[in-house]
Amino acid sequence: MKGEKRVYERIDKALGSKGWFTIFPETSIKHYPIQISDHAPIEVDLNLTKNNGKKPYKLDAWVLDYPDCIQVIKEVWNINDVGSPTFRVVRKLARVRQSVKKWTLDKLNDWSMKWDDFDKRLEHGIELAISGGGEEEYNQHSQGSSCYPYTDIPKNIRRRVSNDDADVLGKPFSAKEIRRAVFHMGPLKSSGPDGIPAIFYQRCWHLVNKDCTKAILSILNSGMVLREMNRTFIALVPKCDNLEDVKDYHPISLCNVFMRIVTKCITNQMKKVMGYLVGEYQNAFLAGRSISDNI
Structure with missing residues (x-):
């Protein structure tokens, strides 16, 4: 026709x-x-990457720019809880996560923002940037189980720590050292299972410092931590471009930021004596030394 x-x-x-x-x-x-x-x-x-599972909530950094959200955090954090210092912090963080999630959804509804449309526009913008030949690199940096103290220490290990070094390593931790560890962390680095990034502690330190400091000192002094606090995500980091087998991935554990604060305090303490405890020919992964010094 x-x-x-x-x-x-x-x-x-x-x-x-x-x-x-x-x-x-x-x-x-x-x-x-x-x-x-x-x-x-x-x-x-093929929709191979489609995941129908529910994604865990992660606190968005932008919500901390709003005074009314900070007020919500203040109100739920000041609720009294009964229990150990770490248990109280776990309960407070859980309430913060739930309250901020509700506040975020209400705020987005007020703005009539649809995240599906936002994701599509973002993907389209990325495709345009790639097709335009852009080669700029973007760096985001604005960012288990119970622990038990070690008692069975082999007796045939030669002692390398002097009495003075032992006094330095055994010195009680202070609130100042904990604050230093908090504010030396990357604000927007990946959070753990609780979804609370480091920027939350940095922006709200005036609200949470007393409870967090008490809980961190409790962990450092006792060597014990709640299972809820020490849970981790297992992430697979590619080792090469052609991924064909499980061995081509490097597994890492993403622990909660709260536990990273604890380990950072311990690391900062060890740095004070590590420089002269490690042999002079070990130059990698030590502050002030470079692996190229062995060449």
Whole structure:
């Protein structure tokens, strides 16, 4: 037929067998309009990265710029809890996470913001930047189980720590050292299972410092920590470009920022004597030394 009575029929199709849909049950097809040739392009999407599981909530850094959100944090943090210092902090952090999540959703609804549309616009912007040949590097930096004290120490290890060094390492931790550890952390680095980034502690230190300091000192002095506090995420970091086997990944543990504060306090204490406890030929991973010194 010709003219207005002409009939168009789509002949561009994709076929899949039962075996295919058994292996790739989330397969979908996207149809695109005719632009260049007389064929309409189609795209087969396997949806291999689709995850229907519920993602854990992570506190967004931007919410800390709003005084009314800080007020919400202050109100829920000041609720009294009964228990050990670390248990009280766990309860307070849980309430902060729930309250800030609700505040965030209410705020976004007021702004009528739809995150799906935002993600699509963001992906489109990234594609435009890549197609434009941009090669700039962006650096984001604005960022288990119970522990038990070690008692079975081998007796045949030669002592390398002098009495003076032992006094330095055994010196009680102070609130000043804890504050230093908090504010020397990358504010926006990946958070752990509790979803609380380091910037939360830095921005709200005037609200949480007393409870957090008491809990951290309790952990450092007793060597014990709650399981809830010491949970971690296991992340797989690629070692190479061609990923073919599990050995091509390097597993790392993402612990909660609160526990990173504890370990940073211990690390800062050890740095005071580590320089002359480690042999002179070990130059890597030590402050003030470089692996290139061995060349």
